[in-house]
Amino acid sequence: MRVAVCCKGIPIGLNLESVHIAEGDIKSQGTDLYINEFDAYALEVALDLKESYGAETFALSLGPLRSQEVLYFSLAKGVDQALRVDGETNRPELAAGSLVQILKEIEPQIILTGVQSTDWGGGEVGVYLSQALNMSLAYAVVEISQISDTSIRIKKELGGGKIAEVALKLPVVLCIQSGIKPLQYVSAVKRKKARKIQIKPGGKLNLKDMEQSISGLMSYEFKEVTLTPREGQAEMLIGTRTEMAVKLLQIINESV
Amino acid sequence: MESFIYIEPSEADIGPITKQIASRIKEIPPELRGPLKGIAIGHHLDDYKKSQLAGLIDELIIVDSPSEYAYNTEVISNILTDIVGEKDQGILFLGFTHQGMELGPVVGWRLGIPVMTSCVSFDWHGKEAYAQRTIFEGKLLVTCSVNMERGAVISVQKGAWKDLSSESKGDLPLTTVTWKEAWAAEKTEILAINEDVAEDKEDITKAEILVSIGRGLGGPEYLPDVKELADSLGGMISCTRPVIDLGWLPSYRQVGISGKTVAPLIYLALGISGQNNHVTGMDGSEIIIAVNKDPSAPIFNLANYGVVDDILEFVPELLRQIKDK
Numbered sequence: 001m002r003v004a005v006c007c008k009g010i011p012i013g014l015n016l017e018s019v020h021i022a023e024g025d026i027k028s029q030g031t032d033l034y035i036n037e038f039d040a041y042a043l044e045v046a047l048d049l050k051e052s053y054g055a056e057t058f059a060l061s062l063g064p065l066r067s068q069e070v071l072y073f074s075l076a077k078g079v080d081q082a083l084r085v086d087g088e089t090n091r092p093e094l095a096a097g098s099l100v101q102i103l104k105e106i107e108p109q110i111i112l113t114g115v116q117s118t119d120w121g122g123g124e125v126g127v128y129l130s131q132a133l134n135m136s137l138a139y140a141v142v143e144i145s146q147i148s149d150t151s152i153r154i155k156k157e158l159g160g161g162k163i164a165e166v167a168l169k170l171p172v173v174l175c176i177q178s179g180i181k182p183l184q185y186v187s188a189v190k191r192k193k194a195r196k197i198q199i200k201p202g203g204k205l206n207l208k209d210m211e212q213s214i215s216g217l218m219s220y221e222f223k224e225v226t227l228t229p230r231e232g233q234a235e236m237l238i239g240t241r242t243e244m245a246v247k248l249l250q251i252i253n254e255s256v
Numbered sequence: 257m258e259s260f261i262y263i264e265p266s267e268a269d270i271g272p273i274t275k276q277i278a279s280r281i282k283e284i285p286p287e288l289r290g291p292l293k294g295i296a297i298g299h300h301l302d303d304y305k306k307s308q309l310a311g312l313i314d315e316l317i318i319v320d321s322p323s324e325y326a327y328n329t330e331v332i333s334n335i336l337t338d339i340v341g342e343k344d345q346g347i348l349f350l351g352f353t354h355q356g357m358e359l360g361p362v363v364g365w366r367l368g369i370p371v372m373t374s375c376v377s378f379d380w381h382g383k384e385a386y387a388q389r390t391i392f393e394g395k396l397l398v399t400c401s402v403n404m405e406r407g408a409v410i411s412v413q414k415g416a417w418k419d420l421s422s423e424s425k426g427d428l429p430l431t432t433v434t435w436k437e438a439w440a441a442e443k444t445e446i447l448a449i450n451e452d453v454a455e456d457k458e459d460i461t462k463a464e465i466l467v468s469i470g471r472g473l474g475g476p477e478y479l480p481d482v483k484e485l486a487d488s489l490g491g492m493i494s495c496t497r498p499v500i501d502l503g504w505l506p507s508y509r510q511v512g513i514s515g516k517t518v519a520p521l522i523y524l525a526l527g528i529s530g531q532n533n534h535v536t537g538m539d540g541s542e543i544i545i546a547v548n549k550d551p552s553a554p555i556f557n558l559a560n561y562g563v564v565d566d567i568l569e570f571v572p573e574l575l576r577q578i579k580d581k
């Protein structure tokens with residue numbers, strides 16, 4: 001069984017000044033990239049499948065050179081191979097379109113993604129992959145209970161505390177929800193060793209190769225990035241810590 | 257041009273997100289949006305629910321699907337793709353909910369039309385619409401112009417728009433669509449639906465005061481202080497999802513889109529950033545007080561009162577003040 005896990009590198013601590021629109025895309029200035037939190041959970045699932053089912057595991061990332069850090073991290077955690085698709089985009093249809101090429105070569109039975117990337121926050125890429133590759137799909141997966149040669153049983157969230165138990169035909173795309181497994185610590189030694197492993201080239205983001213399949217989806221443009229407006233702005237309590245604490249308790253006492 | 261809203265199944269009334277979307281889209285001139293049609297799939301629409309939609313949408317389409325397909329997103333996607341794609345230029349609106357996150361991109365991909373997820377605003381001018389969606393955990397907004405000529409899928413954050421629905425008005429034209437075998441599931445079988453039952457545990461939905469903690473707490477070792485604070489205020493402890501994921505508290509204390517919806521008198525948010533998936537579960541609270549060390553945390557956009565401080569210092573100070581009294 002082959003399992004591919006998609007891991008996006010996310011810039012941390014961005015502000016309005018470090019984000020801009022260029023070449024029809026949202027770009028962030030040269031900050032370090034860390035593994036998307038939801039993808040760290042997907043990675044734990046991949047490693048669990050390696051251990052329990054002997055799965056051959058592939059970590060994939062589409063990103064610029066500095067996104068290799070995410071792949072070194074996944075190698076340190078124990079994936080068998082890491083591949084980087086060269087490019088940079090926050091357009092989910094472009095990201096999916098680029099990842100599809102390499103996934104067609106790997107032919108995994110299970111593709112794992114996170115439920116969403118925390119910078120873009122849309123959750124489209126995994127869903128698009130399932131459509132582009134004609135695979136089964138489950139979103140917000142919180143448990144994998146059983147795998148056979150042809151099918152998989154999972155649990156997925158429906159929202160509001162409801163959980164569905166679902167059987168799906170393989171191959172499948174599973175969009176993994178946070179908390180599915182505890183995140184395991186990875187030692188500094190392992191991290192250092194992983195840096196000696198080669199990250200394989202997984203192709204390049206090339207709009208021309210996929211234009212036809214996604215041109216309809218691409219018919220929108222980014223115009224402007226702004227701060228989220230403060231609508232019902234909070235009344236900020238000011239003063240020393242003691243003064244703020246006294247005022248806060250007073251508000252509570254007067255309200256109940 | 258036709259506009260559609262996917263009406264998610266709900267146990268009690270029509271879900272707030274359906275009413276919120278319908279209220280906003282109804283304000284758009286009909287020459288732009290065309291007729292606004294609700295799509296309900298399955299057997300979940302009682303007469304009283306239909307009456308809640310009268311005046312809010314122009315027509316209700318009920319698709320009669322077999323009961324084993326309730327919650328089967330493969331089947332729901334098949335149906336939505338067919339109905340929205342039947343004529344050119346179908347626009348599908350749906351909630352940015354668990355179902356909507358899955359269904360929207362499937363329908364958009366299959367029809368080859370633009371998909372805008374997580375929208376908070378939507379304005380339509382001629383062939384274009386301007387949609388705003390949040391990025392970077394709700395801190396920034398990106399404005400997008402969407403070409404509406406061939407249709408689009410627009411998913412909307414819960415609570416982004418106001419529900420302007422009033423008492424039911426007039427008749428609601430109804431179309432019943434009979435089941436087609438072509439919609440049947442080939443890949444997905446729903447085996448069971450389970451619910452996290454509260455049993456004897458503390459029920460956070462009943463609390464008047466919730467002391468709610470987020471990842472900003474830093475670790476479970478600080479929980480005793482929070483417990484002491486909740487006890488002395490006569491409240492209960494609730495939390496965000498990461499607090500559950502990290503194993504600091506059990507899942508029945510989670511507030512948000514995948515946890516509980518609460519509406520206490522006081523919601524004291526400690527070290528919570530205020531992302532939509534959490535806010536959706538608590539924005540009905542009477543008074544929201546947020547303490548966060550980051551002055552740009554989105555929670556301050558919603559809260560009534562805010563304190564910019566380190567909760568690890570501020571909570572002990574609150575306890576001192578309570579004891580001194």
Ligand SMILES: Cc1cc2nc3c(=O)[nH]c(=O)nc-3n(C[C@H](O)[C@H](O)[C@H](O)COP(=O)(O)OP(=O)(O)OC[C@H]3O[C@@H](n4cnc5c(N)ncnc54)[C@H](O)[C@@H]3O)c2cc1C
Pocket residue numbers: 115116140354393469470471472473474495496497498499510511512513514515516526527528529530531532533534537547548549550553565566567568
């Ligand atoms: C499908 C889906 C469903 C989800 N369902 C839910 C749900 O039901 N409920 C939910 O809560 N989330 C849910 N989430 C996750 C949600 O999107 C956010 O990731 C989550 O709400 C963030 O929680 P947080 O505010 O505790 O953490 P963070 O976003 O990490 O915020 C921590 C905050 O603490 C502040 N802070 C840090 N240290 C301190 C300190 N010492 N003193 C003061 N402030 C400090 C920081 O400034 C920051 O604002 C869901 C996500 C998805 C994709």
Ligand SMILES: Nc1ncnc2c1ncn2[C@@H]1O[C@H](COP(=O)(O)O)[C@@H](O)[C@H]1O
Pocket residue numbers: 006007008009036038039042060061062063092095112113114115116117118120121122123124125126
């Ligand atoms: N550039 C990328 N490289 C690898 N995986 C990605 C990339 N972008 C998105 N994904 C995957 O798709 C999921 C959903 O992302 P998004 O649609 O951007 O919210 C993420 O959790 C990742 O698993």
